[in-house]
Amino acid sequence: xxxxxxxxxxxxxxxxADLERQxxxxxxxxxxxxxxxxxxxxxxxxxxxxxxxxxxQYRDDLAAARELATEDPAFAAEIPDLELAETAASDRLRxxxxxxxxxxxxxxxxxxxxxxxxEESALFAADLLxxxxxxxxxxxxxxxxxxRTESDLGxxxxxxxxxxxxxxxPAEGVWAHLKYxxxxxxxxxxxxxxxxxxxxxxxxxxxxxPEVDEPEEVVIDPNDLKIDVFRSSGPGxxxxxxxxxxVRITSRPGSWCRCRTxxxxxxxxxxxxxxxxxxxxxxxxxxxxxxxxRRAGARSARSTARSASARTTTPRTGSATTAPGTxxxxxxRCSTARSSRSCGPRxxxxxxxxxxxxxxxxxxxxxxxRRADELLRAAMGHLQLAGVQDPRVDAELLLAHVLxxxxxxxxxxxxMGSALPAPVAQRYRDLVLRRGxxxxxxxxxxxxxxxxxxxxxxxxxxxxRPETEVLVEHALLGLPQGGSAVDLGTGSGAIALSIAHERPxxxxxxxxxxxEAFAWAERNREHVGAANARIVxxxxxxxxxxxxxxxxxxxxxxxxxxxxxxxxxxxxxRFDPPAALYGGPDGxxxxxxxxxxxxxVLRPGGLLAVEHGELQGAEVxxxxxxxxxxxxxxxxxxxxxxxxxxxxx
Numbered sequence: 220x221x222x223x224x225x226x227x228x229x230x231x232x233x234x235x236a237d238l239e240r241q242x243x244x245x246x247x248x249x250x251x252x253x254x255x256x257x258x259x260x261x262x263x264x265x266x267x268x269x270x271x272x273x274x275x276q277y278r279d280d281l282a283a284a285r286e287l288a289t290e291d292p293a294f295a296a297e298i299p300d301l302e303l304a305e306t307a308a309s310d311r312l313r314x315x316x317x318x319x320x321x322x323x324x325x326x327x328x329x330x331x332x333x334x335x336x337x338e339e340s341a342l343f344a345a346d347l348l349x350x351x352x353x354x355x356x357x358x359x360x361x362x363x364x365x366x367r368t369e370s371d372l373g374x375x376x377x378x379x380x381x382x383x384x385x386x387x388x389p390a391e392g393v394w395a396h397l398k399y400x401x402x403x404x405x406x407x408x409x410x411x412x413x414x415x416x417x418x419x420x421x422x423x424x425x426x427x428x429p430e431v432d433e434p435e436e437v438v439i440d441p442n443d444l445k446i447d448v449f450r451s452s453g454p455g456x457x458x459x460x461x462x463x464x465x466v467r468i469t470s471r472p473g474s475w476c477r478c479r480t481x482x483x484x485x486x487x488x489x490x491x492x493x494x495x496x497x498x499x500x501x502x503x504x505x506x507x508x509x510x511x512x513r514r515a516g517a518r519s520a521r522s523t524a525r526s527a528s529a530r531t532t533t534p535r536t537g538s539a540t541t542a543p544g545t546x547x548x549x550x551x552r553c554s555t556a557r558s559s560r561s562c563g564p565r566x567x568x569x570x571x572x573x574x575x576x577x578x579x580x581x582x583x584x585x586x587x588x589r590r591a592d593e594l595l596r597a598a599m600g601h602l603q604l605a606g607v608q609d610p611r612v613d614a615e616l617l618l619a620h621v622l623x624x625x626x627x628x629x630x631x632x633x634x635m636g637s638a639l640p641a642p643v644a645q646r647y648r649d650l651v652l653r654r655g656x657x658x659x660x661x662x663x664x665x666x667x668x669x670x671x672x673x674x675x676x677x678x679x680x681x682x683x684r685p686e687t688e689v690l691v692e693h694a695l696l697g698l699p700q701g702g703s704a705v706d707l708g709t710g711s712g713a714i715a716l717s718i719a720h721e722r723p724x725x726x727x728x729x730x731x732x733x734x735e736a737f738a739w740a741e742r743n744r745e746h747v748g749a750a751n752a753r754i755v756x757x758x759x760x761x762x763x764x765x766x767x768x769x770x771x772x773x774x775x776x777x778x779x780x781x782x783x784x785x786x787x788x789x790x791x792x793r794f795d796p797p798a799a800l801y802g803g804p805d806g807x808x809x810x811x812x813x814x815x816x817x818x819x820v821l822r823p824g825g826l827l828a829v830e831h832g833e834l835q836g837a838e839v840x841x842x843x844x845x846x847x848x849x850x851x852x853x854x855x856x857x858x859x860x861x862x863x864x865x866x867x868x
Contacts, residue, residue, distance in 0.1 A: 225309075227316060228271050235264040259324045262387035267315045274308040281305050320398070324389035325429040327397055328365070330379045334403070336421025339410035341374030344423045345634075347404060348378055351397075352635050360384050360393060363627030364634075372411065380631065381430070394429045401427040445469040589644045591618065591633040598651040605655035613660055614651065620664045621647045657789035669713045672720050674743050676711055679735030681799035683713035686855040687776050690830045690862050691717045693853065694774040697826030697864070698725055702771035705820065706730065707759040707813050710799060712740035712752075714774055719752035727752040728770075730762040733798055760812045769822035776830040777809035778802040807831075807838060814842050823868040833859040840865075 238261040241247050248254045281301040288295035331347055333340040355362045360382050367378040384393045405422045413419060445468070595614055602610035619629035621643055639647070650663050659682065661667045667676045669683045670691060676682050691714055698704055698718070703726040706715035715729035729752060731737045737756045744752055755762055759775070779802045786792050786800070802809045810829060817827045827847070831839050836852035840863060843850050847865040855861035 225271070225274075225312065225316070228267065228312075231264055231267050232271065235261065235268050238264065258387045259389065263319070263324070263389045266388070266390070267312070270308065270312040270315050274305070274312050277301060277305040277308050319389055320395070322392075322398075322429040323395035324384070324387065324392035325394045325431075326381065326383040327393045328379060328381055328428045328430055329397065329400075330377070330426040330428075331375065332424045332426070333370070333374065333376045334422045334424055336410075336419065338370055338372050338374060338412050339419050340421040340423055341370035341376050342372060342411060343374070343404075343406050343421050344376070344378065345374040346406075347423060347425065348375060348380065349634055351380070351382075351400075352631050355382050356635070358384075358391075358396070361628070362631045363625050364630040365627055367630075381627065394427075397427050398429075400425050589639050589641060591629070591635075591637045591639055594618070594639065594644060594647055595633045598647070601651055601655050605657065607654065607657075613654055616660065617650045617654065617663065618647060621650065657793070659790045659794050662794060667711075670717045670721070672713075672717060672747050674711050674713055674716070675739065675746055677739070678794065679733070679796060680739040681710045681736070681795055683711055686857070686861050687713065687830060688717075689853070689855045690714065690774065690776060690828055693828045693862055693864055694718060694772050694826070695721060697828065698722060698772050700724060703727070703768075704772040704774060705763055705767070705770045707763075707773065707775040707816060708732070708777050708809065709740050709754065710736050710776075712743040712747075712754065714776060715740075715752055715754070716743055716747045716749050718774075719749035720747055723751055725751060728763065728767055729754045730757060730759050732756070732758050732762075733796065736796070736799070759809070760816060763816060763820050765820075768820035770820050770825060771822060772826045772828065773813070773817040773821055774828045775813045777813055779806045779810065779831050779835060781806040805838070806835065807842065810839060811842060818846060818867070821867045825867050826864060827867070828862060828864045830862055831860075833861065836860040836863055839863045 238257055241257055242254075242261060247257060281298065284294045284297050284301055288298060329351060331344045331351075333344045336343065352362055362383075363381045365379040365381055368376045370376050382393045382397065384391065386392070389395060402425060403422050404425055405420060407418055407420050409416055410419050410421070595618060598614035598617065599610045602613055607613055615626050615629055615633075618633070619626040622629055622632070622639075624632075654660060654663060661676050661682050662678060665675060665677060667674050667682050670688050674683060694704060694714070695718060701724050704715075704718055706712075706718070706727070706729040709715050709729035709731045712729060712731075715727050718725060719727040727749070729740060731740055731754065734756065737754065740754050744754055759777075778798065778800050780786075780800045782801050782804055786795070791800075810831065813829060814827070817825075821827065829839065840850045840852065843865050847867060850863065850865040852860045853862045853864065
């Protein structure tokens with residue numbers, strides 16, 4: 220065989236050397252997406268270069284043996300073995316030179332949808348999911364459940380899971396192994412739902428999408444997107460919503476995705492766009508990979524698979540896609556359930572402190588369960604008896620916390636029945652018992668998501684609420700380039716640090732009176748790394764001096780619950796600082812101080828933005844004198860009046 224058969228190797232060797240030089244450049248690694256693509260290509264070419272070097276060595280050894288065979292019989296004896304080795308090396312090199320699917324090295328989003336067969340089909344979908352999860356474990360891939368719709372008998376009507384590889388070698392990529400799994404899968408068996416022993420045929424649709432490295436790889440026109448943000452029907456604000464929320468993105472071509480995995484709505488929206496990208500990418504490149512039709516399988520399952528291939532439904536872990544207060548967050552905010560802080564008259568009977576239920580037998584059994592699924596079931600039962608609003612969400616988030624993994628990964632481990640180390644299982648049980656005693660989830664995990672940052676929270680500080688993100692949005696819109704802002708009553712620092720993080724060109728000052736909250740705010744400033752923010756301790760009425768201003772924006776989320784009201788939930792009664800809740804007889808005493816400070820420190824035309832209760836908008840506007848103009852009250856994401864803005868002069 221001549222080297223002319225491998226003329227295409229030379230440019231690949233040169234490209235490999237160039238990629239090696241790029242990987243040695245520190246600037247490359249500042250762009251994670253580009254570094255990932257370069258590393259993947261380098262690993263792919265590395266196999267070709269290695270095979271080429273091996274082939275050349277056997278070729279040269281064979282040529283030398285043939286040349287010396289006439290002089291030394293020992294070299295003649297080696298020729299047959301060298302010929303076989305050269306042939307094997309050339310065959311391997313030729314196979315590596317065959318063009319690969321460019322997506323082979325990508326991670327995937329796997330969706331399993333129940334089709335014909337009712338409950339049995341949903342049970343079969345659950346069996347398939349466990350099979351794929353165990354297969355991923357055998358390949359050392361990482362898995363994370365994104366979304367699931369359970370059936371009445373414990374199966375899945377629809378479930379999505381993200382599968383991520385750990386190798387840069389495209390041959391070991393997730394898409395390379397799973398791309399042919401898409402299609403209709405059929406099973407014939409006596410199902411659990413059958414009482415007479417008859418054999419049933421059920422089918423499910425399996426959809427596999429390669430995941431883009433970066434959302435920017437696919438161009439999506441924002442004008443083609445309709446974004447719906449879901450919130451619960453609770454009062455919001457300093458009365459925290461109690462049910463899950465999500466972001467749904469619908470594009471005009473017809474695909475849609477829903478994300479509930481990030482801790483803040485903006486993060487969830489970005490994640491949802493990233494999840495929409497695989498389907499959009501496949502459409503834009505006009506490439507359709509279809510496996511041969513199977514004769515077996517139900518028509519409804521096949522149509523389900525085809526219709527679902529036009530969309531991607533994936534809430535990633537959160538999180539959040541896009542984006543997940545006293546709220547439970549997945550790896551992000553959407554799919555965040557929150558503890559209610561609704562208030563009633565102070566005379567209303569309230570649940571006494573320390574009112575948790577007696578521990579359920581499963582939580583204190585000896586020997587205690589150590590399998591993730593058993594622990595999760597026991598925790599859900601205990602939290603439900605304790606009156607926790609969303610026991611499943613809390614139980615899964617606490618499990619994810621003790622394992623140090625996203626919520627979707629914790630769900631996957633529970634589905635596989637993975638065993639946990641004894642210390643981890645005991646720590647989880649301890650946290651569940653504390654949550655059952657109504658200690659806030661954020662105090663147990665120590666963090667709360669807010670917009671694009673994660674804050675450290677605990678006893679002595681008010682946990683930031685999702686509705687306050689709308690207040691930050693209005694403050695950012697009114698902040699000019701290189702401008703300055705002051706946050707009066709910063710608490711954990713959520714508002715000030717979000718502004719400083721998203722606008723590094725701005726100068727941000729934050730004021731907090733409580734020593735405990737001030738300590739948390741300083742800790743969060745270091746945690747976020749907001750060098751352009753400064754936090755001072757003092758009363759908001761006089762902590763800001765003339766030398767600190769003038770400011771372009773004054774923003775505040777002051778206490779606004781009237782003194783005569785009392786929170787109904789134990790989490791709020793026992794753990795939120797009263798100084799962060801109550802604002803005098805009408806709840807507006809701190810608001811009056813904020814308006815007075817804003818008159819003193821705002822530059823002409825500067826913006827005042829304040830958060831208040833849903834019924835206080837008219838009263839807040841009434842506090843603004845003739846010095847103010849353009850006063851307006853704006854709704855939060857639930858449609859309730861939440862923020863009032865006005866400009867000075």
